[in-house]
Amino acid sequence: MAGPCSARLQGEAAAFTAALRTLVNNPQFSDVTFVVGREQQKVFAHRCVLACRCQAFRGMLSQELVGSEDHPGSIPPQGPFILGNVQPEVFLAVIEFLYTNSVTLNSHILCVKFIKDTLSVEQVCEALQAAVTYGQADLQQHCLAFIEGCTAAVVRTQGFHELSDVVLAWVLRSDRLAVDELDLVQAVREWAHVSSAVLERPVPEVAALPVRELRLPLLAPSELATLESHNQRDLLIPVESIAAAWRAHALRKGSGVPSRLCRPRRGTRPRDHHRHLDPHAK
Numbered sequence: 581m582a583g584p585c586s587a588r589l590q591g592e593a594a595a596f597t598a599a600l601r602t603l604v605n606n607p608q609f610s611d612v613t614f615v616v617g618r619e620q621q622k623v624f625a626h627r628c629v630l631a632c633r634c635q636a637f638r639g640m641l642s643q644e645l646v647g648s649e650d651h652p653g654s655i656p657p658q659g660p661f662i663l664g665n666v667q668p669e670v671f672l673a674v675i676e677f678l679y680t681n682s683v684t685l686n687s688h689i690l691c692v693k694f695i696k697d698t699l700s701v702e703q704v705c706e707a708l709q710a711a712v713t714y715g716q717a718d719l720q721q722h723c724l725a726f727i728e729g730c731t732a733a734v735v736r737t738q739g740f741h742e743l744s745d746v747v748l749a750w751v752l753r754s755d756r757l758a759v760d761e762l763d764l765v766q767a768v769r770e771w772a773h774v775s776s777a778v779l780e781r782p783v784p785e786v787a788a789l790p791v792r793e794l795r796l797p798l799l800a801p802s803e804l805a806t807l808e809s810h811n812q813r814d815l816l817i818p819v820e821s822i823a824a825a826w827r828a829h830a831l832r833k834g835s836g837v838p839s840r841l842c843r844p845r846r847g848t849r850p851r852d853h854h855r856h857l858d859p860h861a862k
């Protein structure tokens with residue numbers, strides 16, 4: 581532990597970055613290799629750097645290390661990992677950014693392309709959150725389209741639970757989510773409890789924005805009654821929202837409820853009452 585008279589030495593950031601740049605695609609001390617693109621270009625890297633800088637690489641490398649647990653003191657070099665669908669210049673740009681935390685404009689564009697080309701269920705939410713943070717509108721839409729294609733799997737990932745309330749609400753506005761509303765309510769409830777614990781704020785407070793996008797009128801009366809009962813435990817959903825959904829059932833139409841909340845999503849299971857929610861139905 582540092583004493584009261586200790587001093588903090590701050591080195592030059594540029595020199596540190598330059599030193600790390602010399603390790604990019606450098607076979608010396610490399611302990612993992614990749615074979616990239618149709619050209620089958622070999623790229624050398626270092627596990628500790630990739631794992632601490634990128635969740636996708638950490639997951640990839642961790643899977644490979646499972647078989648090495650019997651010999652923890654002598655972990656052999658890993659790879660080669662085959663990335664046949666990735667352009668070498670794109671991959672090298674990503675590696676350079678992970679090592680140095682800086683990219684040129686062209687490299688930045690290549691990094692975005694790499695993210696698009698290598699999206700997976702496990703890391704798409706992390707990519708979406710980063711795209712929103714850095715104002716990458718095209719990448720945001722690409723991530724949303726990916727989520728829409730495999731929503732049921734995505735909502736079970738750690739990345740989903742780590743989305744901000746603003747980004748989650750944006751996702752929930754989509755009509756093309758491939759999941760039923762009842763399952764989506766449960767996913768949002770789990771997200772809210774994780775966020776509540778992390779932020780040390782009440783569940784209703786952290787969930788205020790996303791729950792406005794839940795389409796409660798789509799639920800059948802029995803499902804809505806069960807939801808209302810469960811809601812007494814954590815007050816996830818405002819009483820007014822549940823009351824509006826009951827009103828839609830009683831009036832057999834979606835009056836008094838925003839029209840977007842009465843539209844079935846791509847993954848919504850049909851219920852008998854849905855035909856009454858259609859404003860064009862006679």
